[in-house]
Amino acid sequence: MTVRVQTAPFDVEAEVAALRGGDARVGAVVTFLGTVRDINDGTAVATLELEHYPGMTEKALEAIVAEAQSRFDVYGVRVVHRVGPLAPTEPIVLVAVTSAHRADAFDACRFVMDFLKTRAPFWKKERTPDGDRWVDARVSDDDADARWG
Amino acid sequence: MEGTQHPVATVRLVFLARLRDALGRQDETYPLDRPISVGALLEALRARGGPWERELAAGRAYKVAVNHEVVAAGAVVRPGDEVAVFPPVTGG
Numbered sequence: 001m002t003v004r005v006q007t008a009p010f011d012v013e014a015e016v017a018a019l020r021g022g023d024a025r026v027g028a029v030v031t032f033l034g035t036v037r038d039i040n041d042g043t044a045v046a047t048l049e050l051e052h053y054p055g056m057t058e059k060a061l062e063a064i065v066a067e068a069q070s071r072f073d074v075y076g077v078r079v080v081h082r083v084g085p086l087a088p089t090e091p092i093v094l095v096a097v098t099s100a101h102r103a104d105a106f107d108a109c110r111f112v113m114d115f116l117k118t119r120a121p122f123w124k125k126e127r128t129p130d131g132d133r134w135v136d137a138r139v140s141d142d143d144a145d146a147r148w149g
Numbered sequence: 150m151e152g153t154q155h156p157v158a159t160v161r162l163v164f165l166a167r168l169r170d171a172l173g174r175q176d177e178t179y180p181l182d183r184p185i186s187v188g189a190l191l192e193a194l195r196a197r198g199g200p201w202e203r204e205l206a207a208g209r210a211y212k213v214a215v216n217h218e219v220v221a222a223g224a225v226v227r228p229g230d231e232v233a234v235f236p237p238v239t240g241g
Contacts (some may be wrong), residue, residue, distance in 0.1 A: 052164055060217075117240065120240050123165065123236065125166070
């Protein structure tokens with residue numbers, strides 16, 4: 001499947017192998033792996049709780065992948081995003097892209113992440129020593145989205 | 150069946166993430182027997198006062214999705230729809 005939302009960890013190598021398959025046209029595989037940091041805005045984070053909107057989140061990710069496929073010359077795109085409680089250093093999200101040459105794979109991978117950040121319904125809540133707090137959206141993420149026009 | 154009668158006379162409202170906490174509920178069945186604009190629905194919710202008035206005030210950062218598509222205030226909500234209200238997203 002192109003897009004998955006799951007609580008379980010994922011295996012990057014297995015995901016890449018499944019995406020790449022035996023396609024001899026593929027000359028470039030670009031992956032982005034997002035992981036949990038232990039500090040956000042100066043506060044220690046014990047756990048991150050990832051929430052999504054079942055149904056809409058998958059549709060939004062599929063729309064982003066479809067958009068990437070129409071904009072860039074890529075063969076395959078795969079997005080795996082975790083939800084539920086996540087500890088610092090754990091992987092949150094994987095975007096993997098295959099293409100004939102690196103430029104389109106790099107661009108498509110970044111495009112998917114930039115759009116995911118501003119358009120896919122996920123929300124982070126941090127568990128900190130001072131209590132729980134919802135993470136605020138970043139203006140820099142809107143800027144990253146806007147650069148794609 | 151012919152005509153403008155809708156088989157259901159409600160919409161499902163869904164509140165997510167910080168807004169669910171602030172409004173104190175994750176979903177509700179809301180009576181609606183005819184199409185209205187998203188703006189009109191939000192106005193009706195704001196009229197409940199308290200956190201509804203505060204959190205859904207114009208100028209607050211939140212989004213509305215009808216049947217899983219983000220829409221503007223002029224969009225139409227019809228009986229049977231699912232309407233979600235949520236804060237700006239922070240995934241990835």
